[in-house]
Amino acid sequence: MNLGGDLEEGIFLERVNRFLARVEVNEREVGVHVANSGRMKELFVPGSRVLVRPVTGEHRKTKFDLVLVDMGSALASADARMPNALVAEAVANGHLQQFAGYLEIRREVTFGDSRLDLMLEGPGGRCYIEAKSVTLVEKGVGLFPDAPTARGAKHLRTLEAVLEAGHRAAVVFVIQRPDASQFATSDPSDPNLADALRSAVAAGVEAYAYNCQVTEQLIRLDQSLPIRPYAEVLGDA
Numbered sequence: 001m002n003l004g005g006d007l008e009e010g011i012f013l014e015r016v017n018r019f020l021a022r023v024e025v026n027e028r029e030v031g032v033h034v035a036n037s038g039r040m041k042e043l044f045v046p047g048s049r050v051l052v053r054p055v056t057g058e059h060r061k062t063k064f065d066l067v068l069v070d071m072g073s074a075l076a077s078a079d080a081r082m083p084n085a086l087v088a089e090a091v092a093n094g095h096l097q098q099f100a101g102y103l104e105i106r107r108e109v110t111f112g113d114s115r116l117d118l119m120l121e122g123p124g125g126r127c128y129i130e131a132k133s134v135t136l137v138e139k140g141v142g143l144f145p146d147a148p149t150a151r152g153a154k155h156l157r158t159l160e161a162v163l164e165a166g167h168r169a170a171v172v173f174v175i176q177r178p179d180a181s182q183f184a185t186s187d188p189s190d191p192n193l194a195d196a197l198r199s200a201v202a203a204g205v206e207a208y209a210y211n212c213q214v215t216e217q218l219i220r221l222d223q224s225l226p227i228r229p230y231a232e233v234l235g236d237a
Contacts (some may be wrong), residue, residue, distance in 0.1 A: 001082070001089055002218050007051040007067055015044050021066060023050060031062040036080040036198065039147045040135050043069045043076055050078075051216060075214040076135060076177035082219065083131035083174035084108075084117040086212070090221045091120065098208070099170075102127065114158040127168035130155045134175040134209075136186065141233050142175035142209065142225065143186040145193055152195040159205045170196070170206035173227075176214065180225060183209035188228040194230065 010023040015034065023032045023045065032052050049070035054063060069076045088107055091099045102120035109119040111128060118129040136146040145152055155171075162169040173183050187195040201207050209225040 001086060003067065003216070004053075004215075007053055007216060008064075010050050010052050010064075010121065010155060012044060012048045012069070013046055015040075020062065023052060023064070023066070025052060025064065030064060030068045032064040033062045034066050034078065036078055037137070037147075038080065038133070038134065038135060039181055040078065040144065041146075042137075043071070043078060043135060051075075054122045066097075068216065071177070071179075074178050074205060075216065077212065077214055077219050078135065078176075080133040082131045082176060083172070086219065086221055087129060087131045087172050088118055091118070095221065098140060098206070099127065100130075112158055112161055114155055116155065116158065116162075125167060127170065128159065128162045129169075130159060130171045130180060132173045134173050134180075134183070135177065137175065137177060137180045140179065140181045142173065142180035142183040142211065142229075142235075143230075144173055144183075144190070145186055145190050148190045149193060150191070153193045156193075156196040156200040156205070160200050160203045163204050168206075169200075169204075170208065171200070173207070173209040174221065175209065175211045175225070176219070180211045180212055181223075182233060183225045183227050184233050185228040 010025040011237040013022040015021045018037045021032045052064040052070040052115035090096045104121040106172045117131045120127040134142045137142045159169040161173045187194040213222040
């Protein structure tokens with residue numbers, strides 16, 4: 001996905017609340033919208049270089065969106081809206097062979113009382129997909145979530161209901177940075193989410209994880225990563 005050429009450099013100063021940060025842009029302190037409710041303490045370090053996008057709109061409270069964080073060795077995407085678009089783009093371009101053969105891609109679809117990210121439809125039926133944004137990486141392991149998320153567990157239960165209705169269901173964990181080589185649920189952060197994923201997979205929900213190539217010009221899904229139990233990869237951390 002092309003990020004465009006309008007990104008501006010800034011210095012991260014402070015996260016004010018879940019959706020607002022203070023950033024120095026062009027030697028001025030400005031409010032920047034954070035489209036991510038995760039804690040992201042490992043990324044939001046005062047003094048870090050960030051890339052923001054100017055945004056206009058009648059109802060906007062801030063004039064910028066936070067897009068990328070410079071980790072020093074690599075860039076990370078901070079926008080939790082991105083995985084939906086990244087997975088849709090990869091499916092459309094034929095880069096995810098497990099989802100080949102579907103003729104229609106719809107985003108933001110309702111199933112029961114949940115809104116899921118994608119619905120694919122083709123001669124073989126429907127496939128509902130939930131794409132989860134992952135920004136936390138420890139010792140090369142992408143971890144989700146970094147804070148309790150009742151909504152995340154609800155989506156996984158909805159995917160089980162999708163199966164019961166006779167459709168295909170999948171969750172894709174998108175680690176929005178390049179430095180993860182495997183993925184695990186962050187059991188200490190949210191044991192309910194971890195239990196919900198185990199239940200969903202046991203019921204037949206497909207689970208996938210990918211890291212991302214991230215530059216100042218583009219972000220795209222990169223490598224497919226193994227999904228491992230937390231206790232196996234970080235249980236002694």
